[in-house]
Structure formats: structure tokens, C-alpha cells
Amino acid sequence: MAYGEGFGKVILFGEHFVVSGNHAIVCGINSKTTAIVEAIEGENYELVDKRPETPGYKQEKFEQQKESLQYIFKAMQINPKETPIRITLTGDLLAASGVGASAASCAAIARALNEHFKKGLNNDQINEVAFQGELGYHGKPSGIDNTAATFGGLLWYQRGNPPTFEKMKSAGPVEIVMGNTGVVGDTKKLVLGVQERKEKEPAKYNPLFEEAEQIALKAKEAFANGNIEELGTLMNRNHELLQEIGVSHPKLEELIAIARENGAIGAKMTGGGGGGYMIALTPGAALQEKVAKAMQEKGFTTVQTTVG
Structure with a gap:
């Protein structure tokens, strides 16, 4: 059984504008999503989503979530039809719009898969996999949510290829x-x-x-x-x-x-x-x-x- 975590986030300045190359300020929050990956008997993967939610969120995002998982499997070169797995999502981060719920789940899943399949990815590579997962939810993600979900902390962020970010100085919380x-x-x-x-x-x-x-x-x-x-x-x-x-x-x-x-x-x-x-x-x-x-x-x- 393998575990992974992803931070929730709050964008303090620059959401939407960041998609066009502007800077944004984002901060990871204490609430997290946890993913658990385990081997199962079967023919593919199972997803069990136990996250608390805003009513209707998980149903609304169901198809996007399936698409997101395909991006993650592809990025990590995993074929669940050959090695069936169960992915369970839990944690205290509410599955809701605006808190980086999708990115937190992508980072958590990437980390748990990384441990389960012994891929040896570092945090930068986990962040890239989480970004790929975000394609299923956002179409044109800025990369800010997955970066906050992966690294946490107060970040100064700019989209790019690759995106750039730095830990920000702060006089205190x-x-x-x-x-x-x-x-x-x-x-x-x-x-x-x-x-x-x-x-x-x-x-x-x-x-x-x-x-x-x-x-x-x-x-x-x-x-x-x-x-x-x-x-x-x-x-x-x-x-x-x-x-x-x-x-x-x-x-x-x-x-x-x-x-x-x-x-x-x-x-x-x-x-x-x-x-x-x-x-x-x-x-x-x-x-x-x-x-x-x-x-x-x-x-x-x-x-x-x-x-x-």
C-alpha cells in the first residue's frame, strides 16, 4: 500500500491573469488530499473517492477526473490494465471549486503511484505529472495549482515552459x-x-x-x-x-x-x-x-x- 499527499491552495493574487503569462501569488494551505494506491485483482483501475465535498462537486467533475487519470497514467508510463490498482482519495481538503482540489488530488495520486510503482520521481517530476493530470480538469491549466499542491508554502509564480516559481519572503503569517x-x-x-x-x-x-x-x-x-x-x-x-x-x-x-x-x-x-x-x-x-x-x-x- 502506497501513500501520497497534495496540498490545497489559495490564490491570493493573479488568478486567470496568470494563464496569459502574468505573475501570481499562491499559498498552500494546511488542508490536504491523501491518495492510497494498492494492487488488486481485476482488469483495470478502481477509484474510490472518499473526500468531503461541496454537494455535487464529485459528480460534476466525474468525467474530467477520469480524463485526468488517463493523463497521469500516460505521463508515468503506467498501464493499469496490466497491473490493476485501487486508488482511494481521502483527506481533510474539501473537494470544492477554488481550493485547488483537483491539483491536490493529482499531486497526491502522482506521489502514491510513484511509491507503488517505484518510479523514483523527484518533486519537480511529480509537479510535472500533476500538471498533466490538470489537463483533464482545466483544458489550459496555468500550472499554479499543481505547483502549490506539490510544494506548499507562499509562492511567486509565472507560467512558462517550464514555469518559474520562487518561495516568497513574508513578514509573517x-x-x-x-x-x-x-x-x-x-x-x-x-x-x-x-x-x-x-x-x-x-x-x-x-x-x-x-x-x-x-x-x-x-x-x-x-x-x-x-x-x-x-x-x-x-x-x-x-x-x-x-x-x-x-x-x-x-x-x-x-x-x-x-x-x-x-x-x-x-x-x-x-x-x-x-x-x-x-x-x-x-x-x-x-x-x-x-x-x-x-x-x-x-x-x-x-x-x-x-x-x-
């Missing part, structure tokens, strides 16, 4: 609240939609992408200096840009309003959008608790964690 809309977003559709609109309307979209890059650069500096107020301001503006490119959702807007009304320094959607999660910058345990409670009172589920 800061509390955030992640609010779950309960809506499953279609990341593949949202990403491709933005890219299509950008090609059709460059005069509108190019300045938004340029501003998003400046926001990411300023946020990197603010993290290093511990300038929380500046981070909040940048977060709010980043969300406005995401609204303008058409990837928000009424439930995201509701959660962001609740966060700001209850004292959050900044708030924005995170990840693919169209539902999924938002994040609120809530320095200090008392503010974090207050904002989370306000969201819960409106019927939303939350995750309280730190970044940086």
Missing part, C-alpha cells in the same frame, strides 16, 4: 477566512471564456491584465514588508478586475460584502470563480473569528487558516 459559496464553478469553461474574450476585445482586456501584473508586484513587496493594509487594498482592486473579466458570481459578491461589512481589510474571489471560494484578509484571531461567524450565520461554510 496573517489570518484569512475562506468562504465557500457552495456553488461548483466550471474552471475549464471560465478560463477558456476569458481567453476568448481577451482575443476578441484586446483594447478592453489588455489594460486589465497589465494592471493585474502591477497589483501582483506590489503585493509581493507588501508581503515582504508586512504591510497588511496595502495587501487589503490590492486584494479589493484585484477582485474588481476579476469582476470586469466576467468570472465572479452573486454568491461570491454576497460573501465579499459580508466580509467587508464585518471589518475584513480586503476580500476577493479566489481560483477559477463562477462559485467556489472567496478569501477575506482578517489579521488577528478575533477579527478572523468575527468574519467567519458572520458568514456562517448567513448559511455559508468557512475555512480559517493563515497565509505567508
Whole structure:
């Protein structure tokens, strides 16, 4: 029996813009997905998905998950018809939009397969396999989710061939609240939609992408200096840009309003959008608790964690 883990993630700055080569800031979170691989009698593979989920998420992603596994098997040169296996997914990361659930599962599966089949892959190679797995979910993944899922920590990321990333300097961890809309977003559709609109309307979209890059650069500096107020301001503006490119959702807007009304320094959607999660910058345990409670009172589920 072989095990593997993948971190959940939160994109703090630059989602969607990162697909076109912008920088983004991403942070692994404490919640993880675990994969267990074991040999079985049979003719192929079995997948047992025991992850907690936003209702409907696993059903919605079922076909994409099957496609993803084929990419992973191909990348690792594994033929489960010759060596049948059972893959079991567990862990405390909610299978939901916006937390890197698909990437966490890809990294976890890659690590467990690596151990089971004794492939000897290092972390960079695991990251590449996880990226291949993400093709099944995203169509045009930026690579940011699988990188965070593989390495964790606070990362400064840019897409490329190969992608580049570095561990970021931070003045220290800061509390955030992640609010779950309960809506499953279609990341593949949202990403491709933005890219299509950008090609059709460059005069509108190019300045938004340029501003998003400046926001990411300023946020990197603010993290290093511990300038929380500046981070909040940048977060709010980043969300406005995401609204303008058409990837928000009424439930995201509701959660962001609740966060700001209850004292959050900044708030924005995170990840693919169209539902999924938002994040609120809530320095200090008392503010974090207050904002989370306000969201819960409106019927939303939350995750309280730190970044940086």
C-alpha cells in the first residue's frame, strides 16, 4: 500500500491573469488530499473517492477526473490494465471549486503511484505529472495549482515552459477566512471564456491584465514588508478586475460584502470563480473569528487558516 499527499491552495493574487503569462501569488494551505494506491485483482483501475465535498462537486467533475487519470497514467508510463490498482482519495481538503482540489488530488495520486510503482520521481517530476493530470480538469491549466499542491508554502509564480516559481519572503503569517459559496464553478469553461474574450476585445482586456501584473508586484513587496493594509487594498482592486473579466458570481459578491461589512481589510474571489471560494484578509484571531461567524450565520461554510 502506497501513500501520497497534495496540498490545497489559495490564490491570493493573479488568478486567470496568470494563464496569459502574468505573475501570481499562491499559498498552500494546511488542508490536504491523501491518495492510497494498492494492487488488486481485476482488469483495470478502481477509484474510490472518499473526500468531503461541496454537494455535487464529485459528480460534476466525474468525467474530467477520469480524463485526468488517463493523463497521469500516460505521463508515468503506467498501464493499469496490466497491473490493476485501487486508488482511494481521502483527506481533510474539501473537494470544492477554488481550493485547488483537483491539483491536490493529482499531486497526491502522482506521489502514491510513484511509491507503488517505484518510479523514483523527484518533486519537480511529480509537479510535472500533476500538471498533466490538470489537463483533464482545466483544458489550459496555468500550472499554479499543481505547483502549490506539490510544494506548499507562499509562492511567486509565472507560467512558462517550464514555469518559474520562487518561495516568497513574508513578514509573517496573517489570518484569512475562506468562504465557500457552495456553488461548483466550471474552471475549464471560465478560463477558456476569458481567453476568448481577451482575443476578441484586446483594447478592453489588455489594460486589465497589465494592471493585474502591477497589483501582483506590489503585493509581493507588501508581503515582504508586512504591510497588511496595502495587501487589503490590492486584494479589493484585484477582485474588481476579476469582476470586469466576467468570472465572479452573486454568491461570491454576497460573501465579499459580508466580509467587508464585518471589518475584513480586503476580500476577493479566489481560483477559477463562477462559485467556489472567496478569501477575506482578517489579521488577528478575533477579527478572523468575527468574519467567519458572520458568514456562517448567513448559511455559508468557512475555512480559517493563515497565509505567508
